[in-house]
Amino acid sequence: MKGQRGLHSDQPLKVVAIGGGTGLAALLRALKNEAGRSRDPWKLTGVVTVSDNGGSSGRLRAELGGIPPGDLRNCLSALTQEESVLSDMLNYRFKGEGNMAGHSLGNLMLLAMADITGDWVRAIRQLSGVLVTVGRLYPSTVVPVTLCAEDFDGTRYVGETSVNSCKPPVSRIWLEPLDAEPLPEALLAIMQADLILLAPGSLYTSTVANLLIPELRMTIARTEAPVVYVANLMTEPGESSGLDLETHVATLQAFGCFPIHAVLANSAPLAEPVLRRYLDEGGSPLSSTQPLLCGVPVFSQPLLDPEAQLARHHPTLLNQALREVIESL
């Protein structure tokens, strides 16, 4: 069906994908071809969570303040069209045992650009320019935020790494400050979107974390664009241990307060040795044979990358499956 505007118009599709570092990066990588083609390229925008307080990002955040750059860097890397000296640098991590060990050069490049330009939007845009990327990226907020949660036993978790190892489900989850403002550029992209994708990724610390920014959540609720949840392949030891796909959808509905129009889940089984490794660490496959979960149509498709040693979305399979979901909406 082709219409005059929206999802089935003749205009290039405007897609906003929302999530965290790894899952959103995988989704952007799967959609990059659509955004990079010369004819009717999709207008692709990533909105990236910034509540990370672990790893290189966490150390840099503790030392230099500001927002953590790691998830933005992953997504920037996903959007680069070609390997280059610069993309090599963006993805480089220092070795050794000292102060630099484990730091990502790309994180440092992002922080430097943010300081030079005085502005995250400009910093990312300028780096995107020299990296030759497709699509745009915005942090979900430029306010330094702390993710906090409380489980049903009353245990409180402060900071993303703490919430990541919580005992789910959580009864409360919030960002401090409560009223962190999103960037107007990100809101505008959501308002103009034909399609909104909730990227796979850590349920609470990536997906829900973005929806806790009030203006962001409310802008999604107000737009007419359909919302598709690209579900995780596996549950995550800690924050989503033992939660099934239905609970994932219910969680997003509860914290997002906007309708979800479709769920895209994986139907392919993991190879036995890969599955064994996950089960040993407390992760299990996330899938469903149900056509509807919490009232939302579920599209089950084989999405696994058969070559990967971990459970990973295959870019081409994910791309094709998403196009089928879009056709059906």
Place this chain on the structure above:
Amino acid sequence: MKGQRGLHSDQPLKVVAIGGGTGLAALLRALKNEAGRSRDPWKLTGVVTVSDNGGSSGRLRAELGGIPPGDLRNCLSALTQEESVLSDMLNYRFKGEGNMAGHSLGNLMLLAMADITGDWVRAIRQLSGVLVTVGRLYPSTVVPVTLCAEDFDGTRYVGETSVNSCKPPVSRIWLEPLDAEPLPEALLAIMQADLILLAPGSLYTSTVANLLIPELRMTIARTEAPVVYVANLMTEPGESSGLDLETHVATLQAFGCFPIHAVLANSAPLAEPVLRRYLDEGGSPLSSTQPLLCGVPVFSQPLLDPEAQLARHHPTLLNQALREVIESL
């Protein structure tokens, strides 16, 4: 005079400039136009000292090993043809009080590229490519070296920062290991050069430091290209305190063991407040009214940048003066 080859040939001039971070960078900046012009561009090569053990370079060297990147970075920055996002990043320094404070992002970019490519020549060449620079740069050696010296009282100085604060003149100065090898690319550039410039810079820790690499010194001695010493504007508290221009020339003759064909020195007086600041810290102007020092013709020209708050070579004045020296050789 125009000949078939060498300094006065019709071919583009091949110039090799040898020195350390600040002075060599100033010289390269002064010659950049000649190397960047579309008609008969000079072939410019910088050979950069790598015995630095202070500052961001020293910290990185202590932590990650390898050669210190700071002087190379300064020279790379001097050779960039236009301001760009990348040159901004190359010149960025982290603020604050923590582990990152004072680190140069350009140093980190160079170290990362050296690790990624496994090769300093390729690392610098690839960075030069994306930065759009003119000319080529080589470290004087890729062997991690330590500069050592002994003064006439028998006091021994180990490491560049220590030698920098020595009581001159020194009786002995050497690199450990003694037989550090230069890069074949640098030797080839010297062998093919029409002109060799000894850049201004710290007498022992920048200029002499390069000449302590046996193959480098011997290759300069074997080439027929004239050698011009672009003298410092000021003596340096510590390593060149109280040394006059004649002693500078004699020192280079003694440690270089090759003929020097001309000295280019500054004749312009420093503005009173700038001079006062230098004198207070133990530096004094380095100039001479003599036409010959140690048998070497001295060209005295006003070379000072009148706008600078420190004693700095003015790129255009230095460029013009050098062209006059070349004409006279």
